Amino acid sequence: MSDSVTDCSDCTEPRTALSAAEVEALVRGICFKTGPPRTVGVEVEWLIHELRLPQLPVTPERLEAAYAALRAVPLNSALTVEPGGQLELSSLPAPSLTECIGTVAADLDAVRATLAGHGLGLVGVGHDPWHAPRRYLHEPRYDAMEACLDRMGPAGRAMMCTSASVQVCLDAGFEEPGPLGHGRRWWLAHQLGPVLVAAFANSPLAGREPTGWVSTRQLLWMEIGAGRAGAPPLDADPREAWARHVLDAPVMCIRQDDRAWDIPDDMTFRDWTRSATPRPPTREDLDYHLTTLFPPIRPRGHLELRMIDAQPGDDGWIVPLAVTTALFDDPEAAETAYRAVKPLAERALGLPAPHNPLWLDAARTGLGDPELHDVAVQCFTAALDALPRLGAAAEVTDAVAAYLERYVRQGRCPADDLLDRLHGKDLRS
Secondary structure, eight states: OTTOOOOGGGOOOOOOBOOHHHHHHHHHHHHBOOSOOOOEEEEEEEEEEESSOTTSOOOHHHHHHHHHHHTTSOOSSEEEEOTTSOEEEEOOOBSSHHHHHHHHHHHHHHHHHHHHTTTEEEEOOSBOSSOOOOOOOOOHHHHHHHHHHHTTOTHHHHHHHHBOEEEEEEOOOBSSSSTTBHHHHHHHHHHHHHHHHHHTOOBOEETTEEOSOSBHHHHHHHHTOHHHHOOOOSSSOHHHHHHHHHHHSBOOOBOOSSSOOBOOSSOBHHHHHHHOOSSOOBHHHHHHHHHTOOOSEEESBSEEEEEEEOOSSTTTTHHHHHHHHHHHHSHHHHHHHHHHHGGGGGGGTTOOTTSSHHHHHHHHHGGGSHHHHHHHHHHHHHHHHHGGGGTOOHHHHHHHHHHIIIIITTTOOHHHHHHHHHHTTOOOO
């Protein structure tokens, strides 16, 4: 993140038409801000449920009242609402893992207390095990997103309305090569990603039934298509590859001030710069286009790792945040992770994430995959060793150690707990 954590959608450049060459230059400058890895952030999404009986849907009226109360609560993190009514807290970039955890934990305490006053609570799961997708927010952006994603099938609505995640945000890294260089970190994120998917999978159910995948949430992202939710190839410079990917990605919608937004039929941003139809694209359109791309690792000046399911328990989100930060920001752990995941790259068959066999196996079988299990043990052990060097509190290292023993060494993930409870006919906990 460093000094550039502003969402591209906040940019306010003059409304002048852009050429493809200008788009490429802008994207190369916007999306990778290099320098020493100094800051860390996290975005935690949650489903909101009835405290008395989680299986009951929360009415829009009750959600509206709860969010009105939450907006009056002073928080250090940004509070936003997802299309299905999910709650998201996004931290500011913190100078240390400890500060990031402390700030978000305090904000979550305040959020939970306010929701409890409305008979509501937060549940950490990657995909709603009970309810079908139902949109809470009705705004032009989400109307257009739903209409666009519906062309690919039902996965888009489920992704919008019934999924939740833990997203870890890390600085892009040094310009120079090495364990903390931005090229290495970009590559590592895409190869470590399936290990994180497998180790933290927590979404095996839909409609109260097993889907056959330990991370149904990751399956949904794959099903909405490579152009919208895929990564660029890793055989080129990260800036060059991402700029080309942005230009060749489909335009979700063309915003209009006075009518419903246009939804183009199979038009890339590159096509738009050439045709200038129905109007030429502007810098604001590019900024918006960048927010409609959902790869598993999204460069936004910093790197946003988006592949981790929401975790169970009040503090479950801390473990993926701590493990991921340690594996990227501690040089020794980063080198260990790099060597551990390198053999996995062959299973990707040179195909971009997440639409390759490695990512598919991670989402389907989790740590039941022997190679992913072995690599996860190596990476978690390296992260546990690194956390004291990053100044992590004893509670954090203890939580990671407990997760390593309870899940990773056993070849399990939180999805297995949900499936076990299903077999016991108890989904309330």
